[in-house]
Amino acid sequence: MKPEQADSRHNYAFRDNASASQRLDTLDEMFGESSREFVSTYPNRGTKLALDLGCGPGHTTRLLAESLRAQRTVGVDQSEVYVQNARARYPNLEFQSLDVTREMPLPPANVIYARFLLSHLPDPLEQVVHWSRHLARAGVALLEETQSIEPLDQGSRPYLELQKSLVDHHGGTLFVGPVLEQLSEIAELEVFHDEIQSVTPPGRLAGRSFSLNLQAWSDDAFVRQLHSPRELDRLKDRVHALTSYGASPVARWSIRQIMIRRRIN
Ligand SMILES: C[S@@+](CC[C@H](N)C(=O)[O-])C[C@H]1O[C@@H](n2cnc3c(N)ncnc32)[C@H](O)[C@@H]1O
Structure with a gap:
């Protein structure tokens, strides 16, 4: 393995620069409604502590806090930049900078929520087991991950x-949904909800999120190895053109929504 490959593995592929943060704002518009519906199906009475793992600039933490009304809601992210950003946007919510693949110095949680995080982590099934061990008695993990993305244009x-190549290169699995099928074979977990939600956001939002991602990755060594600056400019023009589609969708996301309990706690 070349040194630059070794360095980039297990790093979050989509970065935490200004374009990446704006992309997560756009993602909130694209997937906020389906996430709210999903989280609201969980009967939420008396939730003491809810954790949002990989919270980015805090949109999903706000969504979780508003949907569950837990006594305490904490968003955690390994990026100090995102955590600062989240605190500034949502001063009434709590955020901590933590790597969620390691020990989490927080009390056991009644709800652990994660959206679009497992895609970026090595060994996603092991991560879910690790998080489930951090659940309080009768606690649940609510997970939302990408099953597939079908281009409609x-x-x-x-x-x-x-x-997809970029996420794979950084040690993740963009379409991690099918891998999560195997959660039901893990003896200590009980999968009690498993659905695939189809989401077709307006082309103007999808195109904007693609453009922002391309900007965010513009200095990524792997992207630069694959594409010349000229090819990247052409790609940027192509995705920017998608923003003119207005309300018409340009891609269909299939989002796997899973609820898990731990059998032994
Ligand atoms: C695709 S973003 C999703 C953000 C948010 N959940 C949402 O849906 O808008 C993934 C987030 O996970 C964070 N992340 C990646 N690896 C992490 C780790 N090991 N520990 C904590 N956060 C991590 C990234 O910094 C990024 O903010």
Whole structure:
């Protein structure tokens, strides 16, 4: 393995720069509604502590706090930049900077929520077991991850292929949903809800999120190895054109939504 490959593995592929943060704002518009519906199906009476793992700039933490009304809601992210950003946006919520693949110095949680995080972590099944051991008695983990993304317009296809290669290169699995099928075979876990939600956000939002991602990755060594600056500019033009689609979708996301309990606690 070359040194630059070794360095980039297990690093979060989508970065925490200004473009990446704006992309997560756009993601909130694209997936906020389906996430709210999912989290609201969990009967939430008396939740003491809810954790949002990989919270980014805090949109999902706000969503969790508003949907569950837990006594305490904490968003955690390994990026100090995102944690500062989240504190500034949502001063009434609590945020901590932590690597969630390691020990979490927080009390056992009644609810652990994570959206679009397992895609970026090595060994996603082991991560879920690790998190489940941090659940309080009768606590639940609510997970939302990508099952697949189907381009509905040819303009989306090359961008989506690059996105998948980049996440794989950084040690993740963009389409981690099918891997999560195996959670039901893990003896200490009980999967009590498992659905695939189809989401077709407006092209103007999808195109904007693709454009922002391309900006966020513009200095990524792997992206630069795959594409010349000229090719990247062409790709940027192609995805920018998708923003003119207005309300028409340019891609269909299948989102796997899973609820898990721990059998032994
Ligand atoms: C795709 S973003 C999703 C953000 C948010 N959950 C949402 O859906 O808008 C993934 C987030 O996970 C964070 N992350 C990646 N690896 C992490 C780790 N090991 N520990 C904590 N956070 C991590 C990244 O910094 C990023 O903010």
